[in-house]
Amino acid sequence: MDLRVAVLPGDGIGPEIMSQGLAVMNAVADKYGHKVECREALCGSSAIEKTGNPFPDDTYNICKEADAVLFAAVGDPKFDNDPTAKVRPEQGLLAMRKKLGLFANIRPIQTFKCLLHKSPLRPELVDGADFVCIRELTGGMYFGEKYQDNDKAYDTNYYTRPEIERILKIGFEYARRRNRHLTVVDKANVLASSRLWRQIAKEMEPLYPDVTVDYMFVDNASMRMIAEPKFFDVMVTENTFGDILTDEGSCISGSMGLLPSASTGESTPVFEPVHGSWPQAKGQNIANPLAQILSVAMMFEYFGLKEEGTLIRKAVDASLDANVRTPEIQVENGMEYGTREVGEWIVDYIRK
């Protein structure tokens, strides 16, 4: 297969983990005879510094023309506490989502046996948890009309029927390919937007008679996810709730640094780690590259290249079993590997 991949390393540890993701991607492509052509592009605070724009047009065009985007992370604390900053790295992320029409953020939450002790939850609660969070990504308060002056401010949580239908459809279809259990999370006892979500979900239910649907208020979902994570199979929700719940879900797995995600929609899909840019660790060769590497696996799988994805997953499992791990997940007294060394070990494994 020929694949054109747009590569967006972004900020902080982004470039370091991206190098390892690309090395793995190339090793797999070599092995299976795929031709992957990469074009790198700027985004986030690195793009602000060079162009004043966190998602420049050049970057957009490169993404647009590609078959897939590999993204690392953006964000820099120097922008966070400055309420007057007009341009923020995160706007690059939001612009990318909006411009590429990435309305569905898909996060498989899975646990790794050897990392269960990293979960804040009791092992018996989380062992075997395996669910998918689907977050609407281009609507709601993130993109609704906003206003701010010195005395008042608002954001608008706006959703239209087509926006809701297309994301619920993805939820129903994912559930169908898994254990046929869909949980629609909303706040229909308070929010008008949630009531429309719930109404539309109920209208769609008869189209998927094989899927069991339940409705859960977001406050309840945030509790259930820690009290009984194995309850969930596929969860679907709107943008802001999804922001909070997907992070909570990643955290309970104990494997935050290992979780990849996909964002799909109207144009080029994007594959990226769920973790952030960890600016404090930049340049130290200590960041875990596994989430980036598993994002590459998700990318291959998205294009139907199952074996390629499986090989990467096998290589990652093998590296964990061999204790070839970055500091934050290394076992006591185990030797600590750097970002690069973990990546190289996995590349070697794949080449074998």
Place this chain on the structure above:
Amino acid sequence: MDLRVAVLPGDGIGPEIMSQGLAVMNAVADKYGHKVECREALCGSSAIEKTGNPFPDDTYNICKEADAVLFAAVGDPKFDNDPTAKVRPEQGLLAMRKKLGLFANIRPIQTFKCLLHKSPLRPELVDGADFVCIRELTGGMYFGEKYQDNDKAYDTNYYTRPEIERILKIGFEYARRRNRHLTVVDKANVLASSRLWRQIAKEMEPLYPDVTVDYMFVDNASMRMIAEPKFFDVMVTENTFGDILTDEGSCISGSMGLLPSASTGESTPVFEPVHGSWPQAKGQNIANPLAQILSVAMMFEYFGLKEEGTLIRKAVDASLDANVRTPEIQVENGMEYGTREVGEWIVDYIRK
């Protein structure tokens, strides 16, 4: 002291736990020579059935004239899945909050040693966690302009400076009375309303030089709360985020059924359990009355009656130690006590 208390038992298990709360209140009042005058009023689905209004004017007047409101819980599942229902029990709660100007919801999250095994978190993470969540309760998307038709819907997350200032003030003051650490939770990297919150918090910081303030994005807070609950001392946030985070916080303690809360503001303060109306358990004498009883303790303490509050807390601890517990927290092979029996045991303890 003379106290006029408005009593709102509400729906589901509300009336059962309220009976026990009142019995304890009266026992304490007798012991210390206080005169408590109670007036009961309708709210929630019980009020809808009798008057068509979940928070009738009569109820409002009774609350308004009282020194404190003791509230149990409202909510009935028959309204949840009916997107066309025009009147919902929860509207009673929202109307009460708005009409009494209850802008601050205060939830102390504490753990009980003997219930630590009920927490979904590893005991070492949660043992000793002790923080206060302060949620803004009368602004944001709950009360902003709403619209819904068949094709679109919106809610408005609107905040004004005075609304933000008064709740942050409560946060700073609470922090001052505790360990001087305030965490302001927002989504200032995306929301205009959050940027105003952050701006105002930064303006207020110099007024409380003894308080250490940090700012945390809500997605991060939802993770930190389970990854490191002991990080928090006082957390303050807006209405919707607070809805999600306060429930998450209650859940991690393992003592959800035991946690009381206070809502305070411009008029009569309200004291209520954090748990809901548990309609499935209605009339079965199995609901845990401790959160309601501890709400009575919070009420006495609010009026400066420290000893009275302490006695109730001591009685509750003693009942737990004596394994006089409702089914959901009873130890293995322990005798299960009913709502009533737990309440009576505590009343006896207080009378002694």
